[in-house]
Amino acid sequence: MKLSRLLEPELVRVDLKASSKTEAIVELFDLVLAKYDGIDRESVLNSIFEREEIENTSYGRGFSFPHARTAEVDRMYVSMGISKNGLEDETIDGEPLKIICLMLTPRNISKFYLQTLSALATLARDPENRAALLQAKSPQNVIDLIASSGIELKKELVVKDVMGEEPVTVTPDRTLKEVANLLFKHRISGLPVVDYEGHVIGEITNRDLIRAAMPDYRSLITNLALTYEAEPFENLLKQEDKITVGELMTSNVYAVEEDASVTEVAAMMLFKDLYRVPVVRDQKIVGLVVISDMVAKIIRG
Template sequence: MNDHYNGIEFSHLFTAAQVICQIEQTDRDGVILELLRLLALERGIGNVNDAYEAVLERENSFPTIVGSGIAMPHARLEAINDLVVGVITSQKGIIYPNKPDNPIKLMILTLAPKTAPGLYLQAMSSLAKICQDPETANAVSNLGSGEEIWKFFDRNGLVLPNYVLACDIMDPVQVKLHEDDTLEQAIDLFVRYGRIDLPVVDKEEELIGVVSTYELLRVCLPDYILWMDDLTPILNFEPFLEVLRNESKTWLTEIMASEFATVAEDAPAIQIAKELTRHNADNAYVLRGKQLVGVVSLEGFLRKVLRD
């Protein structure tokens, strides 16, 4: 289903008639509804209310602000068979609930067929170049007509890739440990951020291992203790006390796993699924060379591929 979009230019996915230029309205929901009505008129997207609810539900769960002043709301609809794109610009800025300090000046709405996993990701991947440029939102919102906006996208030669890359669906690494950290710091981060595992990097930010809560539990309760049927000797968490006593003296390298799921940033995103399955892991780490540049969680992967 996605194949016939491979290699086509992003500008071929919409026309100047599918662009609302410099809208006055600043309410996110109203703007989205306006654009959906236009797309319904131009392309036919089935019931507008259904599409509106689908987009809002997705947007309320995971806002799609992808760069400075740029948002890419989207939904997958049963009523359509092709990718439908609409663009809207605002000079005042469209205000997202809970994100008033990041007014959206360029909104690209994508509607994909229900049975096309990853099509939205392909479209988003093609826009990566302009999304990374902090001037894009301002530049596009200053353009006065739909024709000019279409030409902006056409001029930039944005092409849908043949497949989605790992870097297209990765999230930035927000929490990480360093090789000289101790178990104490790891436990603090596990508790504070509620993570299953945490990457460990060296001074060059190269990924050297992963510390997981499972490994931590195994340190407290090794196999030879778990053999026992009668847990009376450890009812008061004695092995945990031992670990607590030594946590500031225990280097992460002692419990760090050197086998974990990694993918190169330019590897096909499907490679992530393979690595997650092969390592029975919750997170796959995305590398540029040996440097840690991102992370894809199992939950995030499934959401992006099956729901986005």
């Protein structure tokens, strides 16, 4: 199915009057209400803005994909708006927000929503598409441009649809202190370890850091009367600039390709008790699948 088939001229606006993303969302939703009856305005807007509070839906590259999964609709609605001057909003890359794609979906079609989101993200990745959309003169012109891109919705959800792009990584020569700082800065529990060409060679997690501080933790558990002569973390901190990732990392790491089935990868992660899995292309890391991201994108939406 072509992405362009989801768009209707009445739900596209090439000259948004809004000056902020919030105003643009309301303006686009009102286009839906003008054509379709029986949708509760307040309920749906609350759902959209509740989702925005959880996570900003600005994708970068000048695009944003606000959305809501709601019982108020029984099929997918996509409303697109273009602002030539840009909208007030915080964006992840500092690029002005100029194109908004509002999606409304029933609660029970997360797969179709993710397929649509993936197709829209593909549209956004091509700078030529963005430039062409900003020059569009009419709603039908927008739809024709998207049709000419040839972008289609995939039949099956793949890893690329749910992975995080541009993951934070470390090389084996980085120090324990540097790793601890990265884990804290990005609020994450582990990092893929790569060589200088980007090949995945291992993983280092906060558990590895704790294990380095308490190498005899098994003995401590079996003999609760056992005490350390010195605080284990103090000893570790004394060497934080000397101990390297290569000394602490786990080398046995599973990686998957971008086109791997989400269902199969999720099953593998559950079976092997994995929290994160690197995604590779030509054996080089291009993304990261994290259990919490699956929950956020598939279940929460």
